[in-house]
Amino acid sequence: MKERTLNNGIAIPIVGSGTNTYGKEGNQYRGALRGDTQEIDWAIENGYRHLDCAQAYNNEEVVGEGIRKSFVPREEFFITTKLNTFEGCGGADWARAEIDKSLEKLQTDYVDLFLLHAPWDQDAEMLEAWRILEDYYNRGVFKSIGVSNFKKEHLDLLLEKSNVPPAVNQIKSQVGHWNEDLIAYDKMHGIATVAWSPLGGIDEKARKVLDEIGQPYGKTYAQVVLRYQIERDVIVIPKSHNQERQAQSLDIFDFELTASDRDRIAELG
Template sequence: MAPSAVPTVTLNNGVEIPQLGFGVFQVPDDETAAAVTTALETGYRSIDTAAIYGNEAGVGRALAASGLPREELFVTTKLWNADQGYDDTLRAFDTSLSKLGLDYADLYLIHWPAPARDLYRASWRALERLADEGSIRAAGVSNFQPGHLARLTDGAQLIPAVNQIELHPGLQQEELRSFHAEHGIATEAWSPLAQGAVLGERVIVDLAARHGKSPAQVVLRWHLQLGNVVIPKSVTPTRVRENFDVFDFALTDEEMGALAALDRGLRTGPHPDELN
């Protein structure tokens, strides 16, 4: 399937992000280039990494070897908690860009609010500067709760373009998604399949059988129809391709409603108020 068939979400600054991307969380650096290469060959054009993943260099190797024009790619990386603060953020960004081998990043995110450190507002000023300079096409955050977002944006020049949060049928984050919709912030889902924890749910298994798809494909389709940007991760080539094959079917309103009933506050990662 042609990569152009992936729908895009237009961010609040007019930049378009592919709605389906490829994540590399927990992929060792020496396996990252192969995984990203498979993703690019499949048709993914959006790649999501982070400084703390330790695999920005592997992503960079795959991007360089792909021969794809830079403007066809959408590359996201993230600022780690230990590097928050105005000057430290600028330094950390330069390091990430160098590892990626790029002249600019499409999206740069503050990875966690780390509220006890209380540096995310200073970090945000650095992201505003990077956006102003053209070093990043869009500035965003990850794992921010409504209170963090309200505090971040008070007096800020930029509203975050994206908030990347844990989101899947077991943790649907309705309050946060409503806040995003109200403020023009795109919702991006990490752990979109709850690391497999929701794939055995009877509703999902039944829908998969009905549509001739896998449970993972049903969940990814649910995300797309909600309007979420989604970044499934896999190092298995067949799974990488399967996760991309979600554009030839649709869930009905009734089926979307059945999936909405699966919300149970299930977190696979830390709570953003508690990770510092």
């Protein structure tokens, strides 16, 4: 698996697996846990070592149990999880308690990348939450820290006021919403961009174009999109409940898109 080095020297695999519906009834985001780790088992068998989860997904234990059962050494995995800040931060004690729950569910004593899952409209609270992440980072519990869904103004706040700059900004980047400006801004400040739902936004018209591009390479439309993303230096976390398609998302390192290919893809929307 190819990796890129974050701004603190930590290496992150450039393809990971999303997990937000894994282990859930009906493969639904709000589904109850089924009590198995099927999709994580397949992902690990396929070679995924970068697994992206979050407190808000309510299934960190599925990821933790899948890793434990695999007998693959913990240090071979890159685990990302996120503090649930969609409604802000409930204070330092709340944040630390939530972090402890994540570590327990993931059955690990450290996390490779820990993110604030979303910004909110209280700058002082955001800085307090970030300083808590910095504390865990300085103690080695978090190997790297970052943010998700942050825009320029939120990044500016942390870059100006924090001691540890974000290593990652995980954002929406997909067909019809490539988010070029924010990706460029991240890059200018040494922040790696991770695309969530990188295969979203593909309608029938876009799929036809992507299939045409992929045909000479023997690649699917999804593989073409993922290749386009990583050629833009964007880390991707596709997700599938199908073992074969999981494997296909890793099989994107044996071809390169032409300039014409990239122009056609950039125009999709």
